[in-house]
Amino acid sequence: MLVNVTTDSISAGDVQRVIEKARFVREETVRLISIAKTGHYASTFSCAEIFAALYYGVMRLRRGEPDWPDRDRFLMGKGHAAVGVYPLLADWGFFDPELLDTYTRLGNPLGDHPDMRNVPGIDFSSGSLGHALSAGLGMSLASRIEGRDYRVFVLLGDGELQEGQVWEAAMSASHHGASNLIAIVDRNEYSLDGRVEDIISVEPLAERWSSFGWDVTTVDGHDPAAVYSTLMDLRDDDRRTAPALLIANTVKGKGVSFMESEVGWHLGYLAEEDERKVMEELRSGA
Amino acid sequence: MSRVELQDGSWHLLTLLEQAPGLRVMAETLADMVDEGAPVVVGTADLKYSNGLYRFQERHPDRFVQFGVSEQNMISAAAGMATTGLRPHVATFASFLALLCCEQIRTDIAYTAQPVRLIGHHAGLTLGFYGTSHHATEDLAIMRSIADLDVVAPADPTMLGAAIRAYGAEDVPAYFRIGRGREPVVYRPDELRFERGRAIEHGAGGDLTIIATGSMVHPALQAAEELRQEGRAVGVVDMHTVKPLDVEAIVRAAERSGALLTVEEHNVLGGLGGAVAEAIAEHRLDAGLWRHGVPDEFVPVGPPTHLYRHYRLDGPGIAARAREVIAEA
Numbered sequence: 001m002l003v004n005v006t007t008d009s010i011s012a013g014d015v016q017r018v019i020e021k022a023r024f025v026r027e028e029t030v031r032l033i034s035i036a037k038t039g040h041y042a043s044t045f046s047c048a049e050i051f052a053a054l055y056y057g058v059m060r061l062r063r064g065e066p067d068w069p070d071r072d073r074f075l076m077g078k079g080h081a082a083v084g085v086y087p088l089l090a091d092w093g094f095f096d097p098e099l100l101d102t103y104t105r106l107g108n109p110l111g112d113h114p115d116m117r118n119v120p121g122i123d124f125s126s127g128s129l130g131h132a133l134s135a136g137l138g139m140s141l142a143s144r145i146e147g148r149d150y151r152v153f154v155l156l157g158d159g160e161l162q163e164g165q166v167w168e169a170a171m172s173a174s175h176h177g178a179s180n181l182i183a184i185v186d187r188n189e190y191s192l193d194g195r196v197e198d199i200i201s202v203e204p205l206a207e208r209w210s211s212f213g214w215d216v217t218t219v220d221g222h223d224p225a226a227v228y229s230t231l232m233d234l235r236d237d238d239r240r241t242a243p244a245l246l247i248a249n250t251v252k253g254k255g256v257s258f259m260e261s262e263v264g265w266h267l268g269y270l271a272e273e274d275e276r277k278v279m280e281e282l283r284s285g286a
Numbered sequence: 287m288s289r290v291e292l293q294d295g296s297w298h299l300l301t302l303l304e305q306a307p308g309l310r311v312m313a314e315t316l317a318d319m320v321d322e323g324a325p326v327v328v329g330t331a332d333l334k335y336s337n338g339l340y341r342f343q344e345r346h347p348d349r350f351v352q353f354g355v356s357e358q359n360m361i362s363a364a365a366g367m368a369t370t371g372l373r374p375h376v377a378t379f380a381s382f383l384a385l386l387c388c389e390q391i392r393t394d395i396a397y398t399a400q401p402v403r404l405i406g407h408h409a410g411l412t413l414g415f416y417g418t419s420h421h422a423t424e425d426l427a428i429m430r431s432i433a434d435l436d437v438v439a440p441a442d443p444t445m446l447g448a449a450i451r452a453y454g455a456e457d458v459p460a461y462f463r464i465g466r467g468r469e470p471v472v473y474r475p476d477e478l479r480f481e482r483g484r485a486i487e488h489g490a491g492g493d494l495t496i497i498a499t500g501s502m503v504h505p506a507l508q509a510a511e512e513l514r515q516e517g518r519a520v521g522v523v524d525m526h527t528v529k530p531l532d533v534e535a536i537v538r539a540a541e542r543s544g545a546l547l548t549v550e551e552h553n554v555l556g557g558l559g560g561a562v563a564e565a566i567a568e569h570r571l572d573a574g575l576w577r578h579g580v581p582d583e584f585v586p587v588g589p590p591t592h593l594y595r596h597y598r599l600d601g602p603g604i605a606a607r608a609r610e611v612i613a614e615a
Contacts, residue, residue, distance in 0.1 A: 051469075117397070127393070131394055134361075135362045137366060138363035138367040139367070140366075142366065142369075143370070145349065168356035169338070172354065172356060
């Protein structure tokens with residue numbers, strides 16, 4: 001079934017926080033990639049508001065306690081957006097923020113794709129597309145077996161939906177009534193080789209998930225108020241019996257005009273002068 | 287459903303377990319562990335009658351997860367379950383587990399160091415006439431090359447139960463390679479002490495030491511006995527843990543025999559024979575090595591016992607190979 005979530009009463013402060021933290025994600029992404037000298041700017045920019053909402057209000061977390069057993073979990077199918085999450089984990093006190101300064105350098109645990117074994121706050125390692133929804137399902141099943149009340153958020157790329165294992169997990173999750181499992185599709189319309197719809201179409205997206213037994217919601221992934229309130233509603237909906245899917249319509253490269261929906265910027269590097277211009281644009285919040 | 291009184295000798299999936307004591311031991315051991323408070327969870331991919339784990343489900347339905355025909359999903363989900371402190375034991379045919387799910391095992395279980403127990407049953411040639419899709423003659427080689435993953439091949443039902451229990455106290459991920467659960471008994475429960483990475487040595491062999499793993503331990507012992515009656519001194523090493531490999535046991539065998547014969551229900555490349563060859567080379571052991579197993583080819587269809595005879599992997603076949611080795615050595 002398709003569900004339209006109406007914006008509940010959220011405060012102006014909540015929205016302001018999402019706006020500021022999303023800008024923080026984008027700026028930190030630029031800063032960290034300047035250390036690595038290669039990175040996934042555009043793929044990370046499309047989920048900046050999602051990261052900001054999840055880590056600042058939606059997810060139940062405890063400062064400095066990355067292993068708190070009752071925490072909400074966050075898994076990234078599209079692990080290549082990890083560069084945007086590391087600064088948030090440091091901000092939560094899960095590790096020393098100084099680690100960010102040597103991102104990807106030899107001996108530093110922070111890589112382009114996240115490693116749960118070495119990075120506190122990463123709930124599951126990823127990098128190979130298609131696995132995360134299954135792993136999230138496992139955590140959801142575990143919460144039932146162990147009697148714990150947490151939510152499991154899984155971020156999927158839209159290109160990632162071409163992986164068969166995603167649909168194994170989708171079928172399995174609805175069969176098992178994994179209602180605390182909330183998947184978010186970052187529908188930025190692009191994967192590495194171009195437009196997802198030109199490569200292998202994933203449409204009709206909502207209907208497909210719905211036919212797999214998921215409750216489907218759609219949101220403008222760059223509207224801070226809508227992203228925040230929708231995710232809050234999905235998190236707190238105790239009556240849901242099915243897993244939830246949120247289609248976040250986004251723009252790959254959002255926030256940097258020359259990167260938006262430009263294929264090449266799936267991966268790249270900004271030399272000094274370009275980086276300065278990009279930072280300027282991000283700070284101006286255009 | 288109409289019930290028909292079946293003649294003796296007829297069988298169906300639900301009566302199969304009667305013929306497979308190893309599978310019964312596995313299901314009962316896991317269920318007992320739950321009774322004792324262990325955080326054991328069991329997952330299957332539409333094979334609960336083939337692997338006997340329906341018996342576990344009967345005792346602990348709330349600890350049993352049916353994943354259907356989606357093996358890769360099961361492996362990644364097991365990893366997710368393990369992150370919360372559960373001990374998932376997930377089982378499917380070894381051919382599907384080690385080959386279809388290889389990447390999920392590498393990336394989601396071993397790389398993350400989650401203590402999942404991967405149970406590859408019907409390994410080797412045990413699904414004889416089902417064909418190559420169902421044969422697993424590559425799994426030891428594949429699993430052995432994955433970092434931080436233990437590879438264990440218990441010889442009989444007793445050892446299977448003991449290994450599952452022993453790994454209850456281990457925090458590492460592990461691949462268990464088992465057969466149909468019909469392996470003849472090698473060990474009595476009161477005489478077996480299973481230790482991770484510690485081979486079991488049966489007798490000393492001045493002429494030859496056979497190093498066998500899993501299903502090949504029983505026929506290797508038969509072969510050694512046959513040769514002993516011919517006046518040959520042949521020892522057998524049960525290398526149940528293929529990784530981490532008990533190198534000291536190999537060193538001792540090399541010192542005693544000078545001739546080593548590895549026997550495995552697996553391609554001779556990359557499995558036990560490969561592991562022992564690496565140990566001999568790296569430690570510069572003064573010993574000749576002969577590898578016995580499935581040659582580097584796809585196995586024809588045939589009943590398992592016929593295939594064992596074809597490849598000389600039964601007692602008499604191993605004895606014949608051993609005589610050749612002693613003559614060459």
